[in-house]
Structure formats: C-alpha cells, structure tokens
Amino acid sequence: MSDLIKEIEKRKTFGIISHPDAGKTTLTEKLLLFGGAIQEAGAVKSNKIKKGATSDFMEIERQRGISVATSVLAFEYRDHKINILDTPGHKDFAEDTYRTLTAVDSVIVVIDVAKGVEEQTEKLVQVCRMRNIPMLVFINKLDREGKDAFDLLDEVEQKLGLRVVPLSLPIGMGADFQGIYNIWENNIQLFLEEKKQKVGEAIKFDNINDPTIDEIIGEKAAITLREELDLIQSVYPEFNREDYMKGELQPVFFGSALNNFGVRELLDAFIDIAPMPQPKESDTRLVKPEESTFTGFVFKIHANMDPKHRDRLAFVKIVSGVFKRNENYLLVREGKKMKFSSPNAFFADKKEVVDESFPGDIVGLHDTGSFRIGDTLTGGEKLSFKGVPSFSPEHFRYINNNDPLKAKQLAKGIDQLMDEGVAQLFTLEMNNRKIIGTVGALQYEVIQYRLEHEYGAKCTYEPLSMHKACWIEADEKSDEFKEFARLKQRFLARDKYNQLVFLADSSFTIHMTQEKFPNVKLHFISEFQNA
Numbered sequence: 001m002s003d004l005i006k007e008i009e010k011r012k013t014f015g016i017i018s019h020p021d022a023g024k025t026t027l028t029e030k031l032l033l034f035g036g037a038i039q040e041a042g043a044v045k046s047n048k049i050k051k052g053a054t055s056d057f058m059e060i061e062r063q064r065g066i067s068v069a070t071s072v073l074a075f076e077y078r079d080h081k082i083n084i085l086d087t088p089g090h091k092d093f094a095e096d097t098y099r100t101l102t103a104v105d106s107v108i109v110v111i112d113v114a115k116g117v118e119e120q121t122e123k124l125v126q127v128c129r130m131r132n133i134p135m136l137v138f139i140n141k142l143d144r145e146g147k148d149a150f151d152l153l154d155e156v157e158q159k160l161g162l163r164v165v166p167l168s169l170p171i172g173m174g175a176d177f178q179g180i181y182n183i184w185e186n187n188i189q190l191f192l193e194e195k196k197q198k199v200g201e202a203i204k205f206d207n208i209n210d211p212t213i214d215e216i217i218g219e220k221a222a223i224t225l226r227e228e229l230d231l232i233q234s235v236y237p238e239f240n241r242e243d244y245m246k247g248e249l250q251p252v253f254f255g256s257a258l259n260n261f262g263v264r265e266l267l268d269a270f271i272d273i274a275p276m277p278q279p280k281e282s283d284t285r286l287v288k289p290e291e292s293t294f295t296g297f298v299f300k301i302h303a304n305m306d307p308k309h310r311d312r313l314a315f316v317k318i319v320s321g322v323f324k325r326n327e328n329y330l331l332v333r334e335g336k337k338m339k340f341s342s343p344n345a346f347f348a349d350k351k352e353v354v355d356e357s358f359p360g361d362i363v364g365l366h367d368t369g370s371f372r373i374g375d376t377l378t379g380g381e382k383l384s385f386k387g388v389p390s391f392s393p394e395h396f397r398y399i400n401n402n403d404p405l406k407a408k409q410l411a412k413g414i415d416q417l418m419d420e421g422v423a424q425l426f427t428l429e430m431n432n433r434k435i436i437g438t439v440g441a442l443q444y445e446v447i448q449y450r451l452e453h454e455y456g457a458k459c460t461y462e463p464l465s466m467h468k469a470c471w472i473e474a475d476e477k478s479d480e481f482k483e484f485a486r487l488k489q490r491f492l493a494r495d496k497y498n499q500l501v502f503l504a505d506s507s508f509t510i511h512m513t514q515e516k517f518p519n520v521k522l523h524f525i526s527e528f529q530n531a
Helices: 002-010 024-034 059-064 091-100 119-130 149-160 211-217 219-235 241-245 263-273 404-419 442-455 479-487 507-516
Strands: 011-017 071-077 080-086 106-112 135-140 164-166 168-171 179-182 187-190 202-204 250-254 295-303 312-320 328-331 336-339 344-347 350-353 362-366 376-378 389-391 395-401 424-428 434-438 459-463 468-473 492-494 500-504 521-523 525-527
Touching: 002 011, 011 024, 011 091, 011 119, 011 263, 024 071, 024 080, 024 106, 024 263, 071 362, 091 119, 091 295, 106 119, 106 149, 119 149, 135 149, 135 263, 149 164, 149 219, 149 250, 168 219, 168 250, 187 211, 211 219, 250 263, 395 404, 395 442, 404 424, 404 442, 434 442, 442 459, 468 507, 500 507, 507 521
Parallel strands: 011 080, 011 106, 071 344, 106 135, 135 250, 164 250
Antiparallel strands: 071 080, 168 179, 179 187, 187 202, 295 312, 295 376, 312 362, 328 336, 328 376, 344 350, 344 362, 389 525, 395 434, 395 459, 424 434, 424 492, 468 500, 468 521, 492 500
16 A cells, blocks of 8 residues: 555646647646656747657647647656646637646646736636646746736736745846746756757855855846845745645746746746645545545547557546556446556657556546546446536537548547547437537637548538527426427537537527526536536
C-alpha cells in the first residue's frame, strides 16, 4: 500500500487553458523541453523551425497552427511524473476543454501580456471556479510590448474574480525586457536574446539591496524593481498553499514561453505547490486515490490518432488503485467485464504500452466502440463518476451525403466522431433527417475534413436556424406530453443515445413551451452517464 501512496505523491495532473493564441501549446512544448522529453521545441507558428508542435498531432492542427483536440502528454521532472492536458483555446472547441477540466487536479491559465484577459479565458476560469480547481496564472509573451504588470494583475482580479499573489516579476518589457525577478526563490533570471531556445542560468541573491543587482540590470531598473517589490509586499497577500488548494488564491508568474523564459520558475513552483491526485465524487460515495481497488472514467475518445491503423483510443483518468494490463475490469454502464492487452501511456508525443498505471495517470485504451464519454471502469464496484457534461449546441446544420457510394463510410465516420464528443447528432423523428449540432462553427470544417481524410466520405451541410437543443424529461404516457409531442412533432429528434430532444428555434419558444407544458422539463445539459 505504501508503494501506491509513493506513486500518488509523485504525480501531478494539470490542464493548460487560455484564449487562442496566448501561447498554451508553446508553453506545453517548453515544459516538455525541461522534462528532457524533447530536445528542441518546435515553434507553433515559426517557419524557421520546420518541426510542428509536439502536442498538435492532427493534420488540420499543423496546417492551421491551432489546437483542435485536447492532447495528453507526460514527462518526468525532479522525481515527479507530470501529466499535461493541452486543451484547444478556440471557443469552437470549448466543449472538449470543459470535459478535460473534469480530469485535472489543477490548472495553469495562460494570459497574453498585450491582450490581457480575453473572453474565452473568462469562460474557462468560470468553470474552474465552479469546481474550485487550484489555478496558477502565467502571463506570457513578455518579450513583446504589453500592458503594465500591475495593470494586468488588477485586470486578472477584476475580470476573472481571482485573488492573486505575484510570485515573480518582470524587469522591463518588450525591447527593455531584461529578465525575471523570482520572488518564490529570490533570484534573477537574465534574458539573453542569443539563447532563445536554450535554458538560461539564474543568478541567486539573498538580499534585494545587493549592489550587484544594479551592476547587472542597471541602476534605473534596479530602483524600479525594489519599488515594485515593496508595493507587492504591501498590496498583495502572502502566498498560502491551503488557500491555493481550495481555489481561493492564485499565484502569478511572468515569462515568455516562446523564448523559454520564466518557464522553469513556473515549473519548479508548480512541483512544490500543485496538488497530487485528488479524491473524486461518484454517485454513491467519495473515491480516494489511495484505495486499493481500481476506478477510472473516460473523459475523451479520439479516433484515428494514427491514420495508418484506424485506431480509436478512450482516454481514462485513473482515480484510485492501480490499473493493470490484462486484468478484468467492469464497464459499469454495460455491466460487462473487459480486459486490455495494450493500454497506452503517453510520454511526450510517443505512446508506450504500460503494465501498470497509478492515480493521476491518463491511460489510452483501444476501443472497438464499447466506450462512451463519461463511462466508469472499476475493479467490480458499481459506481459512476459524475460531472462529465454534454452542452446544448449553439449551431445546427443538416448533414447530406455527397457520394451515395460511400454511405457506409459516412455513417461510420459520423458515428465515431460523435462518440468523441466533437459534436452531437440529432435524428428528426418526423423524417429521419440527420442534424449535426456543435458548440462552435469551426467544428463543421473539422468534421468535413476528418470525414474525407480519415474515412474517405464527403458531406455537405445545409443551414438550419435553431436556437438550442433541449433534452426532455417527462412522463411520455401523460396527456400533457402527448399534446406537446403533437404540437411540436416537427421539432422533436433523438440524440445518439436515443434520448428525446426538442429543437427550439428561439428563447421565446422555450419560454412559451415551459409555460404551456409545465410538466415537460427542458434541460440544456445532458450528463453523458445518464444516457
């Protein structure tokens, strides 16, 4: 048992969230660089380095320079095993990001120094605050001109509703950027332009009034730095790990991920303060990581990670116990036992078959179609983990087959992509026409691209003006429901799991329907487990 606790204490599982283009994927790359997982980090947009970003494995991601799917990466650093979930920043892929947040124990929020807090960051931080997830803030791109550090700290507090404590401070910015003063470790890391992709050395100081500081960064910058440090001590609270763990205090670091700057400070502090794997609530009880029997849940499914093999992986976050290869585990929803001969662990951009995995780890299980998002696997106990949501889509389009000879491939492709949770499929009760609903419009392009390139099927879309999909909870034998179904038959559909859905064309329609049929309950979120 003590071996299990040792393994748990070694692990940190976190997600990286931000608005698009704030530098999440670049930061992920640089963290891997410190773990020795990759020798040279590929710049996401740079043409000088022909290597793509390690965490962007889909062809469309490499073409666009954006992340479309959450990627799982792991590396070792200072005797710890770190699991990173790099999420898409683009709002059109937000649903994938929301689900990923159910599998992390803490989060790093990346903010662009020039743009400050942006819309998508606000939404994602709101989700983290609802779940009290511990958050670290990394203010990125300091080698460019941007907002004043204290203005940014104010903005983070006001717009995101966070209570911040700076643990590092920039010396200058943009053209005058000289480095970072690390409050956490009391040292200065100098920014040397010529060492862009390599890691620079830090110069340690015991005393901020040391005259050597003036020699290194210049008298003017040294005076400003001392004034700013005084200000921090008088205005901001002291760092308290308990408050951070409860999600009530957020440490802030500054740096430039592209230039590999301030990233080591972030990572070292992260190792010291971030939580190890945490207990998780199920429908019957709280499950603790140190329990001896295995439990875990599927938070993501991805088809065709390797286009040559047409494989489909279910990503499972291990909550308790030890997951062992070739052991029988219970898929709770189906009530059937399953055995996995080649579970994958992710090390940087490589997959490796593992014999055992521990709480906090993410395991990829080869899936022939048995899994759904939100499924729970256990050593035999019948329990289900809660809180893997499916949100009502905001965009709707009819999907049509463009090549009648490829109807089978199209059906298979749509089926598998919907299992991944990239979008939702609704079939109209009246005429069986298929409608795809997504949280963001860019998903349609991704679906079209992946259907053609991964399944050899072509599709076209037809616009459809709908406001929301509402899952229906009602007594289907009641007269009230029958009247509702008669009046609304044109707008009734079934989702992939055969649940009845009402497609409402406006918020007014929803309001009127709720008034007229009070016993027909409409829900905007469907929990996958209840399917």
